Amino acid sequence: MYNYSDFDEAFVRARVAQFTQQVERRLDGSLTEEEFRPLRLMNGLYLQLHAYMLRIAIPYGTLNPNQMRQLAHIATTWDKGYGHFTTRQNIQFNWPLLTDVPAILGALADVEMHAIQTSGNCVRNVTADHFAGAAADEVEDPRPYAELLRQWSTDHPEFQFLPRKFKIAITGSPNDRAVTRAHDIGLRMHRNDKGEPGFEVMVGGGLGRTPMIGHTVRDFLPVADLLPYTEAVLSVYNTLGRRDNKYKARIKITVHETGAAEMTRLIEARFAELRPLFGGNDQVLLDYIRAAFAPPSFRNAPVDGYDAFYKADPSFRAWADTNLATHRHDQYAIVTISVKAHGETPGDATADQMRVMADLAEKFGHSDLRISHEQNVILPHVHKSDLPAVHAALVQAGLGTANVGLISDIIACPGMDYCALATARSIPVAQKIALRFEELQLEHDVGPLKIKISGCINACGHHHVGHIGILGLDRAGVENYQITLGGDGTETAVIGDKTGPGFAYDEIVPAIERLVRAYLELRSEASETFLQTYRRLGLEPFKAALYVAEGEQDAA
């Protein structure tokens, strides 16, 4: 993986020193809160409902074991012994004291990490396919490009005060695991007729209060043009994007109001101006970065032990069937560690669990760890012969849940248990749904089903692209949950359809159960997934199941 250059190291250390002094000046009164607030946000420090929250970037979701151990150290030293992995491949600590944050940032700098640009109207953490460099379906590892974008966008003087925040996601595979179509810029790698790699560039996607799927502004962008083209998109947005209304400031609104064709023309015109200014140093840097992402030296060893164990042990088999993905090397597998044990908080890992995952990555996983936008942790390179040992260690640590991609593998934002913006809770809804379906012993029968929950309209829980999406709102001083159906965050991205009136806090789990039971009745065969059934039949039969009880009550 990429290691900091002297420049990176000096930059991050200087920022820690700067922020340390800013905290001191806030505490002695030389800075007002109005002056201090943008400075703390530039360093990822929010003030939430009950405490401060520090959001730390995990660039393109990649961590090494020492970094994971350092996060565990931070959790036990300055927080409450756990961390929360987010849908943007960040980790959040929910309880730091303001006076401890400089020390935390110092500890992060010790392992080449930081919290810079995890807030504010700038280019945020660049996210990537969590299977990057391992997936069998990959055109190319997208992470060198993500790292190039990270270096280019960090402290970029032109793009520190954009109209609004700006999120870039990149995938190197035709199967989109990075929700690229719901980002300000989505980049999807593919090859042209000559077999050269390049990007489909999508602009203006986003969720939030006005969900939109991104428009393709360039079908094929040669990889060498990535920075000038990205700069052209940001430059056009920086000029045209609205600063008069926060809710209309994202690039999706700019694209919507300007029109995709005109936006494309403006971007291409700006690109024509910018392209000659890039003299090739970016490509020299890219080559340097690429070398840091060279694949590990894969082991060549028999896999018979794995096959035998798979046949013999049903619990291992269940886990292997749900939590493993196909690796490009046929003796290897990609392991998704579920951070979604039934009844636990989605995406929360304790310090002990972090240490177990770090140790497993070191011992069995070529020292590579990933965080997925679905709030799980990935060991991207595990030799199949090591899988039984990995599984046993995970089970011991409470990380062996066999539910990846199933109904209890729920995305949930922090919601009103932590977030100052939230209008309702999300975490307990996720916990109750997972526990209910565990009790029913139904989730393996139901099969692939993505539930995504947001506690407000800002949609950090990606509810619009959930097969079942749940949006928590405040309706006349009471928590109320709206349901959307048929959303999809992959290469066939679509925004889900609203079903109708929302449900009270204690009605939402039974409502989800009615939907799932309806699906089991409606599916043509066991292999037809929830999403396929929904696409075949549409909203009506599900709506009938959802509101039937209410109708009966009314009639009674």
Place this chain on the structure above:
Amino acid sequence: MSRSFTPKVVTANDLRLGDVVYLKADDQWTRLHTEAELIDDEAHAQMRLLHGAAQKLLVVGAYLADAKLGPNGPEPTHFREEFRTRGPSNYAHGKQADLSNV
């Protein structure tokens, strides 16, 4: 002419700790909602808010929150404010743990 005024408390977050605090009638800040000054006059509420917000070395983000009188003192009326009096629902963290022996 004027609608009846919903009683209020002044609340904020502690600058150093981030914890939720409430303004008492004696000008001190407390961690307990029940010890807050319940304000039932609009003009007085604005004065108390100004007083609270001016204490910039102690608190951040002071505002007026709706409240009502309960058996043990002022109680919140909205669920958001209720969560702020105790902490998150997924762990026994925050006030519900820190103040359990108060």
